[in-house]
Amino acid sequence: MKITILTLFPQMFSGPFSESIIKRAQEKGLAEINLLNIRDFGIGQHHVVDDKPYGGGIGMIMKVDVIDSALQKVKDTTLPKTQQKIVLLDPRGKQFQQSIARSFSTLNQLILLCAHYEGIDERVRNLVDETISIGDFVVTGGEIPAMLITDAVVRLLTGVLKDGATQHESFNIKGDQDNQVLLEYPQYTTPQQYHGQKVPDILLSGNHKEIDKWRQEKSLELTKLHRPDLLQ
Ligand SMILES: C[S@@+](CC[C@H](N)C(=O)[O-])C[C@H]1O[C@@H](n2cnc3c(N)ncnc32)[C@H](O)[C@@H]1O
Known part of the structure; x- marks a missing residue:
């Protein structure tokens, strides 16, 4: 399975993804995790990825055109809809749970889109298949939620843990x-x-x-x- 993470801070993932079960799953070729820097799709010489909110207010909003370009790059157009999902990490989304991890683990590619700063342009929601929240609280960016989801999904892939290991766990x-x-x-x-x-x-x-x-x-x-x- 391929998990592609779009983020402005790819280095945040190096610790969690280079230890323990996620590390071994990648080494065994059971999970391929790709990190793509949204900044690479930024506009102009300064690779601008965000701007001030229309109507005023505090903080910066990530731009829809930049995110669209990044998604176009990672979307696999040969995959049917049932095999690929683009998920926005979002406090407004459906609350993540084991059944969702299980359904994600059957995909060919899961694309996780991490926003940061004050959030994203509302129109980004039209570019994704699903929005997922990790709970009723706000964290700084989608990176930690994406790490959680990746971990929960990867450990469910066949061959990652011993046979039957996840069968006797909470929520299973x-x-x-x-x-x-x-x-x-x-x-x-x-x-x-x-x-x-x-x-x-x-x-x-x-x-x-x-x-x-x-x-x-x-x-x-x-x-x-x-x-x-x-x-x-
Ligand atoms: C500082 S938050 C923005 C919060 C936004 N202004 C709001 O009030 O809903 C920046 C980003 O972190 C991610 N994020 C924050 N809390 C989250 C949660 N509970 N679940 C999933 N993603 C979250 C989202 O990608 C969000 O756009």
Whole structure:
């Protein structure tokens, strides 16, 4: 899978993308991550990418013509719509969640457009397929949201993690109802006793059928307690 990120700050990505699972996924050729500097499409000698808002106000707005040129460059015109998505990171967008990560992970190319400064010209929204928010708060730019989405998507690609590794995680564990997902059950490792807190006996029993049953019950219990909205 190819993930193309359009940003004014490509260097911000070097740390997160050169460690751990994302690094290995790229080395194994399972994910190709391309960073493109929007500044390269800026206007004139000074590569201008933004301007003052019409109507006045604080901050600078990223220009639609510049972003359009950048998108034209990275869009793969040979891919059908179902295989490629252009996503704008945007506080106004649909809230990112595991089901969206799963659907992105089936694409051939995901293009993530990071805005910065005060935001983007409204007309940019007509150039993208989807707008995604990472939550009800404002961060400085789309770069950290793009890193989060890339991470969540890449770890779902076949071969990146061990088989079945994502199946027993929060938001992937299935509940009783259709499309219901649960939080993960409690996990423990050594030592068996720590400051008077014991690992539950069932996990030491070696009875995997009973352990699976206990884990499913605990997942449901924790979801009821912490995320009852997931059960509705
Ligand atoms: C400082 S923010 C602009 C916020 C904008 N003026 C507003 O009030 O909605 C700059 C850019 O960061 C990104 N961004 C900020 N918060 C985000 C969020 N919660 N989810 C996704 N992207 C976000 C977007 O690309 C946004 O255009």
